[in-house]
Amino acid sequence: MARPVRMKGAIERAALELFVERGVDGTSIREIASRAGVTEGALYRHHKSKDDLVRALFFENYHLFAAMIKRVRAAHDGVEDLLPALVEAFFGLYDEDHYVFEFIMLVQHALLDEVKTDEANPVELVSRIVREAIRKRQVPKQDANLTTALLVGLVIQPAVGVRYGRVKRPLVRHAPFVSRACLELLQLGKS
Amino acid sequence: MARPVRMKGAIERAALELFVERGVDGTSIREIASRAGVTEGALYRHHKSKDDLVRALFFENYHLFAAMIKRVRAAHDGVEDLLPALVEAFFGLYDEDHYVFEFIMLVQHALLDEVKTDEANPVELVSRIVREAIRKRQVPKQDANLTTALLVGLVIQPAVGVRYGRVKRPLVRHAPFVSRACLELLQLGKS
Amino acid sequence: MARPVRMKGAIERAALELFVERGVDGTSIREIASRAGVTEGALYRHHKSKDDLVRALFFENYHLFAAMIKRVRAAHDGVEDLLPALVEAFFGLYDEDHYVFEFIMLVQHALLDEVKTDEANPVELVSRIVREAIRKRQVPKQDANLTTALLVGLVIQPAVGVRYGRVKRPLVRHAPFVSRACLELLQLGKS
Amino acid sequence: MARPVRMKGAIERAALELFVERGVDGTSIREIASRAGVTEGALYRHHKSKDDLVRALFFENYHLFAAMIKRVRAAHDGVEDLLPALVEAFFGLYDEDHYVFEFIMLVQHALLDEVKTDEANPVELVSRIVREAIRKRQVPKQDANLTTALLVGLVIQPAVGVRYGRVKRPLVRHAPFVSRACLELLQLGKS
DNA sequence: AATGAATGAGATTTCATTCAT
DNA sequence: AATGAATGAAATCTCATTCAT
Structure with missing residues (x-):
């Protein structure tokens, strides 16, 4: 169920790439999580909102x-x-x-x-x-x-x-x- | 120089400005309607979708x-x-x-x-x-x-x-x- | 798809009852909508957040x-x-x-x-x-x-x-x- | 009068106060852990669930x-x-x-x-x-x-x-x- | 024609709980 | 034993679009 591996880097990299490829508004948290290989919630451990990210x-x-x-x-x-x-x-x-x-x-x-x-x-x-x-x-x-x-x-x-x-x-x-x-x-x- | 641009109406103008100010994805139909002084429904009389607009x-x-x-x-x-x-x-x-x-x-x-x-x-x-x-x-x-x-x-x-x-x-x-x-x-x- | 009937009263009544029955935190928007016979989004036409409601x-x-x-x-x-x-x-x-x-x-x-x-x-x-x-x-x-x-x-x-x-x-x-x-x-x- | 109440520790005390201040549903495990000065995981060593707490x-x-x-x-x-x-x-x-x-x-x-x-x-x-x-x-x-x-x-x-x-x-x-x-x-x- | 309430799909966010380290 | 990252389910909220009035 849980899989505590350090994913912060992967999340941020995925976000960076997707934001560039599709724009910030055009990128959903789900897409970021998916490309980073984590679930949506994982993102919120490191950043308290999409805007914060x-x-x-x-x-x-x-x-x-x-x-x-x-x-x-x-x-x-x-x-x-x-x-x-x-x-x-x-x-x-x-x-x-x-x-x-x-x-x-x-x-x-x-x-x-x-x-x-x-x-x-x-x-x-x-x-x-x-x-x-x-x-x-x-x-x-x-x-x-x-x-x-x-x-x-x-x-x-x-x-x-x-x-x-x-x-x-x-x-x-x-x-x-x-x-x-x-x-x-x-x-x-x-x- | 003659005005190179004509705007059909308040809706189009409001949309244009908002799209520039906040981006297309960052602008909702509601905001456009509100700035244009019309209701959401009215917008669909002129354009069949946001994308169309x-x-x-x-x-x-x-x-x-x-x-x-x-x-x-x-x-x-x-x-x-x-x-x-x-x-x-x-x-x-x-x-x-x-x-x-x-x-x-x-x-x-x-x-x-x-x-x-x-x-x-x-x-x-x-x-x-x-x-x-x-x-x-x-x-x-x-x-x-x-x-x-x-x-x-x-x-x-x-x-x-x-x-x-x-x-x-x-x-x-x-x-x-x-x-x-x-x-x-x-x-x-x-x- | 859409069903524009005035549901404000029903929504507020459902919310009132559920809040009393299960507490405010214990009641979800979904439950309120469901008891009022509307979808969740309908609630946000009348109140901008649960707290506002x-x-x-x-x-x-x-x-x-x-x-x-x-x-x-x-x-x-x-x-x-x-x-x-x-x-x-x-x-x-x-x-x-x-x-x-x-x-x-x-x-x-x-x-x-x-x-x-x-x-x-x-x-x-x-x-x-x-x-x-x-x-x-x-x-x-x-x-x-x-x-x-x-x-x-x-x-x-x-x-x-x-x-x-x-x-x-x-x-x-x-x-x-x-x-x-x-x-x-x-x-x-x-x- | 003798203190009628004993608290096992910081976690229980933090939980007690927060539950009173914000309600049980209004208090998250994270907040309890944070006020108690421990991590979320530590809480589960003492109580097997929030309800249990x-x-x-x-x-x-x-x-x-x-x-x-x-x-x-x-x-x-x-x-x-x-x-x-x-x-x-x-x-x-x-x-x-x-x-x-x-x-x-x-x-x-x-x-x-x-x-x-x-x-x-x-x-x-x-x-x-x-x-x-x-x-x-x-x-x-x-x-x-x-x-x-x-x-x-x-x-x-x-x-x-x-x-x-x-x-x-x-x-x-x-x-x-x-x-x-x-x-x-x-x-x-x-x- | 216009209005604005409601839909429904999907977005963001929260959170109790689990688990690798 | 402790930590804190991640899960997964559910909650809140948003919004383009439709439609009864």
């Missing part, structure tokens, strides 16, 4: 993400160095486990308020890099917020392209080109 | 969208001319009614199969423009799929930025800069 | 109760007159619909906070009668709170006795005796 | 209760003597540990079948005293069942009053007055 999954992965970002930042100096390193890091993460990447993209809107100006917030991070580059005269004056949005678009959309089969895997192979596009963009005001 | 909403707007795009294409020749015109058209649509724009983005994945190679499909449209420009030697040879993704990113992400308060309204005011970024990107292979 | 049932009946009390109070003057009238009114209510009476007794503890010193609160009412009688020297000085508790005990416990088959129905037939007991109690300090 | 708690306390009553009965003769002693015993028990008193009141209806005519059954006890007093002509002829209910009301309701903050603690201080009320009640038929 979503949040836990988000913050857990978000923090790993943030840690990676911090590491990259600490190891590189100046936009020309840092941006390519970040692009490669993002793309590497996507290639390694696109579910994690996509899940963060998927639910960030709903949870964004709680993370708004957190320096682990990737958008915020890019924004800081841009502002710092402007301040240090590494790039011409420009609307930092708009540039940030454009840079984010350059990084995220190839991942979306891979997902929908338009862009070839692995994503890292496109890192050099995307990095160049990013750097060119930053210099756009020059001419 | 979603599809009707999508195709109705998608066709107006497509018509707009055709108009723009007919009036412009060559990437250098066409791309800025399209960017302005997209941004204009967003400024005029961001719900429509976001709704199309939101459900296109689910319904795109049925319009896959339709030239009103924004991604497909961009892809064709890129391939044609390459064919006509207007731009250097490059991975058309990747470039398409990047161009899409440059257009969509500023809209996302506006939504989350990072980029200033109206979006059209950023059209010239974004257009330049797009054109530069297309020439990136040159050097 | 309990509260609605309580306040609805509590107000009828309160109205009755006010009527009796308005029609009688002085303890000697009022107390017997109230006892008879209580007992009459019990005989007429013991479910209502018992339900109020059953859940009042949980909801008492919201009704604490409301003058429709039967205990509060008795308390006021006692204090007024003392003030007007109709009865000797005494601990009004204790006397109130004792009077309440004299009225409630016969009803409990009826419920458990110890005291014979109808309860009204015992009203004269109980009233005498109440009045004697009030005079107890005299000697 | 309730019964154990009831009978354990009920027997101590019964023993106390027997002691009181053995030491007193005649209503005039016995009733005041019992009132004081009840009130003393309440003051010492109102949880025990209330728990017995709470579950007796569900479990009383099994101790129906047991003389530790408080209602049955009072009933016997009344009938014996009538038989011995210590009090006038009267409806023993009704009188029993009224006496029970006189004893129980002050305890309820204390619980809801209407009557002042300790309850014993009211014992003389309540006893007099009980004895007067018994003589009510005289006049």
Whole structure:
């Protein structure tokens, strides 16, 4: 009847994948349990509601993400160095486990308020890099917020392209080109 | 620009807004009826199911969208001319009614199969423009799929930025800069 | 499939009876629906949760109760007159619909906070009668709170006795005796 | 008075309190374990089911209760003597540990079948005293069942009053007055 | 045509109990 | 013996849809 084996990991992985594949609302607790190989109740030992599961999954992965970002930042100096390193890091993460990447993209809107100006917030991070580059005269004056949005678009959309089969895997192979596009963009005001 | 979108009535408008605000699965018929100021039953006089409502909403707007795009294409020749015109058209649509724009983005994945190679499909449209420009030697040879993704990113992400308060309204005011970024990107292979 | 007939009354009556018979926690939505002859969902058209149903049932009946009390109070003057009238009114209510009476007794503890010193609160009412009688020297000085508790005990416990088959129905037939007991109690300090 | 109640341990105490505070059905095994500072599994080492825990708690306390009553009965003769002693015993028990008193009141209806005519059954006890007093002509002829209910009301309701903050603690201080009320009640038929 | 009550299927959640560790 | 994860059954609740009025 009872089968006390540690299933927390399996539950969370199943949830992560299903949320990405079918959306959060499109995934039932029953489906998560079923894919994890447990009964529905098992889920509630680890998370007190479906919503709680979503949040836990988000913050857990978000923090790993943030840690990676911090590491990259600490190891590189100046936009020309840092941006390519970040692009490669993002793309590497996507290639390694696109579910994690996509899940963060998927639910960030709903949870964004709680993370708004957190320096682990990737958008915020890019924004800081841009502002710092402007301040240090590494790039011409420009609307930092708009540039940030454009840079984010350059990084995220190839991942979306891979997902929908338009862009070839692995994503890292496109890192050099995307990095160049990013750097060119930053210099756009020059001419 | 003429209003590109017409809404049959309060029900459709309420549904559109709620779908954007909370997602399709996250919105109940009751909520739609309530916001529209009608009862649940009344909704079924106009649409035979929720799914039908979603599809009707999508195709109705998608066709107006497509018509707009055709108009723009007919009036412009060559990437250098066409791309800025399209960017302005997209941004204009967003400024005029961001719900429509976001709704199309939101459900296109689910319904795109049925319009896959339709030239009103924004991604497909961009892809064709890129391939044609390459064919006509207007731009250097490059991975058309990747470039398409990047161009899409440059257009969509500023809209996302506006939504989350990072980029200033109206979006059209950023059209010239974004257009330049797009054109530069297309020439990136040159050097 | 659907059968839109007004079932609100049936649902509330079924709930009232079951709550009295098996306790609130001991009664499931399914049982209520089943006794009312509807499906479980029907309940949620009228009350947004089980808890809400309990509260609605309580306040609805509590107000009828309160109205009755006010009527009796308005029609009688002085303890000697009022107390017997109230006892008879209580007992009459019990005989007429013991479910209502018992339900109020059953859940009042949980909801008492919201009704604490409301003058429709039967205990509060008795308390006021006692204090007024003392003030007007109709009865000797005494601990009004204790006397109130004792009077309440004299009225409630016969009803409990009826419920458990110890005291014979109808309860009204015992009203004269109980009233005498109440009045004697009030005079107890005299000697 | 000697502590009339012994609790095997933390689990039983936690259960007793929670059952009184939230009702038996309203209390989960998890809550009991949590308040007792043990895990759910540990609970099943001592009691084979929740129902078993309730019964154990009831009978354990009920027997101590019964023993106390027997002691009181053995030491007193005649209503005039016995009733005041019992009132004081009840009130003393309440003051010492109102949880025990209330728990017995709470579950007796569900479990009383099994101790129906047991003389530790408080209602049955009072009933016997009344009938014996009538038989011995210590009090006038009267409806023993009704009188029993009224006496029970006189004893129980002050305890309820204390619980809801209407009557002042300790309850014993009211014992003389309540006893007099009980004895007067018994003589009510005289006049 | 409109209304809003009810259906019925399924979703989420709770919980007494069991059992591998 | 203790722990706490998992079971399985049942409870509460949701919601697209139907239909009597």
